[in-house]
Amino acid sequence: xxxxxEYLWFNTKKKRGYINITPQIEGILKxxxxxxxxxxxxxxxxxxxxxxNDDEExxxxxxxxxxxxxxxxxxxxxxxxxxxxxxxxxxxNLLMHHQVLxxxxxxxxxxxxxxxxxxxxxxxxRKKRVIVKVIGE
Amino acid sequence: xxxxxEYLWFNTKKKRGYINITPQIEGILKxxxxxxxxxxxxxxxxxxxxxxNDDEExxxxxxxxxxxxxxxxxxxxxxxxxxxxxxxxxxxNLLMHHQVLxxxxxxxxxxxxxxxxxxxxxxxxRKKRVIVKVIGE
Amino acid sequence: xxxxxEYLWFNTKKKRGYINITPQIEGILKxxxxxxxxxxxxxxxxxxxxxxNDDEExxxxxxxxxxxxxxxxxxxxxxxxxxxxxxxxxxxNLLMHHQVLxxxxxxxxxxxxxxxxxxxxxxxxRKKRVIVKVIGE
Numbered sequence: 001x002x003x004x005x006e007y008l009w010f011n012t013k014k015k016r017g018y019i020n021i022t023p024q025i026e027g028i029l030k031x032x033x034x035x036x037x038x039x040x041x042x043x044x045x046x047x048x049x050x051x052x053n054d055d056e057e058x059x060x061x062x063x064x065x066x067x068x069x070x071x072x073x074x075x076x077x078x079x080x081x082x083x084x085x086x087x088x089x090x091x092x093n094l095l096m097h098h099q100v101l102x103x104x105x106x107x108x109x110x111x112x113x114x115x116x117x118x119x120x121x122x123x124x125x126r127k128k129r130v131i132v133k134v135i136g137e
Numbered sequence: 138x139x140x141x142x143e144y145l146w147f148n149t150k151k152k153r154g155y156i157n158i159t160p161q162i163e164g165i166l167k168x169x170x171x172x173x174x175x176x177x178x179x180x181x182x183x184x185x186x187x188x189x190n191d192d193e194e195x196x197x198x199x200x201x202x203x204x205x206x207x208x209x210x211x212x213x214x215x216x217x218x219x220x221x222x223x224x225x226x227x228x229x230n231l232l233m234h235h236q237v238l239x240x241x242x243x244x245x246x247x248x249x250x251x252x253x254x255x256x257x258x259x260x261x262x263r264k265k266r267v268i269v270k271v272i273g274e
Numbered sequence: 275x276x277x278x279x280e281y282l283w284f285n286t287k288k289k290r291g292y293i294n295i296t297p298q299i300e301g302i303l304k305x306x307x308x309x310x311x312x313x314x315x316x317x318x319x320x321x322x323x324x325x326x327n328d329d330e331e332x333x334x335x336x337x338x339x340x341x342x343x344x345x346x347x348x349x350x351x352x353x354x355x356x357x358x359x360x361x362x363x364x365x366x367n368l369l370m371h372h373q374v375l376x377x378x379x380x381x382x383x384x385x386x387x388x389x390x391x392x393x394x395x396x397x398x399x400r401k402k403r404v405i406v407k408v409i410g411e
Contacts, residue, residue, distance in 0.1 A: 001138045001275045001411050003310040005379055036140040037272065038177065040312065040377055044386030046327045052235060053183045053227060058215035062224050063231065070207065070344065078332035087336050090327060094337065097234055097371055098326060103177055103270045105142055110268055112181030131384055133377045135311065135410070136272070137138050138275045173277040174409065175314065189372060190320045190364060195352035199361050200368065207344065234371055240314055240407045242279055247405055249318030273409070274275050 004032030004134040010048075012124030018060045019119045021130075025102070026109060028132050035107045037136015042099035044131055047089035047123035049096035055116045067092045067122075089122035096120055104136055141169030141271040147185075149261030155197045156256045158267075162239070163246060165269050172244045174273015179236035181268055184226035184260035186233035192253040204229045204259075226259035233257055241273055278306035278408040284322075286398030292334045293393045295404075299376070300383060302406050309381045311410015316373035318405055321363035321397035323370035329390040341366045341396075363396035370394055378410055 006028050008021065021041075029039055041050050053059065071094075077087035100117060103110040119130060143165050145158065158178070166176055178187050190196065214224030237254060240247040256267060280302050282295065295315070303313055315324050327333065351361030374391060377384040393404060 001311075003410070005310075005377070005384070036142075037138075038270070040375055042375070042377060044384075044389065046386075046388050051231060053231065054216075056216060056219055058217070058219050059224060059227050062214045062216050063228070066208070066228050071340070077336045079330060079336050080332070082330055082332050087333060090333050091337070091340050094325060094327065094370060096231060099375060101177055101179070101236060101238060101375060103142070103179060103268050105270070110142070110181075110270075112183075112266060114183050115181065129386060131377050133312070133379075133384075136140070173279075174275075175407070188368060190368065193353060193356055195354070195356050196361060196364050199351045199353050200365070203345070203365050233368060238314055238316070238373060238375060240279070240316060240405050242407075247279070247318075247407075249320075249403060251320050252318065273277065 001135060002034050002137055006132045008130040008132060010119055010121060010128045011126060012121045015124055016064060017121045017124055020055050020116050021119050022117045025117055025132060029104060029134055032134040034104055034134045034136040037104045037134060039102040039104055040099060040133045041117055042131050044129040047086055047093055048128055049093050049098050049120040050100050051096050051118050051120060052100050052115050054114045071095055086123040092122040138272060139171050139274055143269045145267040145269060147256055147258060147265045148263060149258045152261055153201060154258045154261055157192050157253050158256050159254045162254055162269060166241060166271055169271035171241055171271045171273040174241045174271065176239040176241055177236065177270045178254055179268050181266040184223055184230055185265055186230050186235050186257040187237050188233050188255050188257060189237050189252050191251045208232055223260040229259040275409060276308050276411055280406045282404040282406060284393055284395060284402045285400060286395045289398055290338060291395045291398055294329050294390050295393050296391045299391055299406060303378060303408055306408040308378055308408045308410040311378045313376040313378055314407045315391055316405050318403040321360055321367055322402055323367050323372050323394040324374050325370050325392050325394060326374050326389050328388045345369055360397040366396040
């Protein structure tokens, strides 16, 4: 079994942001030389997510609006009594999940027509990290 | 490391539907001859999900009602300005997640008493695909 | 490829509870002797979740409050016509997801600074099980 691990760093200009990282994941897969296996892409923070969806401007904004509605900022979260102000980012992370596992077949991400991998930042403007681990043969 | 990959196709009669695919996954596992490892079951579309829950008629309808409430159809999604009309299906996909990873022990899906694998369609009436990749030994 | 499987049992005193199981997972990883690979931690029940987030009292209570709002108990769930009374626990399980996949690098859970693994119980006061499967080399 081959294993290849890399880390991606992000530091978004805005508090929230959605970045298509599919090209970086394809590059890491190529370097790993794995032909059959799996790629784990997983946020190392609890206020960011990795998800797969469409790279279309409208749906990205719809996702952001939807997250603001289902997991809004509120002063009164108990987490904020610990001096933090990002409880909504924790809830958004739980809603969107922090990881995806991408199948690799014949050396390629085995994706359907519209699948793209996104890094979703919910508490940015500081350095955050994502682990990418390829396993297989 | 053994690896075995198959694709399942779906074309639901209704827009939304919930199909128990556990027997198909068990059949693919058997063909793979993997005794110890993992089965990734992952939707290749961004308007469908794979999830694990109970095969009980009432809860399936409850899940559908709940999704219609938390991620309802709305004319005014920005995604619809691109000519699409399925933004709610994207949001339902994100809420329910598009994949599960099933442990394999002694050649069997290592499940608790009520766990069943479902394909959830949120924008059907056309051909959609799911990848099933078994890895292990 | 090495493979090592263990099961954790839980029986919470309250209906709902959030238990940090990171030390148990680290112990299982150590026993497995896997240095490079993946640990799957997956609930074997459909009314409990495994998630990764912060071990901070306030955010844990915020998560519980948020789940009670987005997936509340209701008498009128159709699942309850089957004699059950835990439909909300099924919906909470779907919202929070039932599994995480933890990368292993140099024999350690390859985590960011605040990541901790939790067992979330939504229908407790009875025996429930979690599977932990380590694969790698």
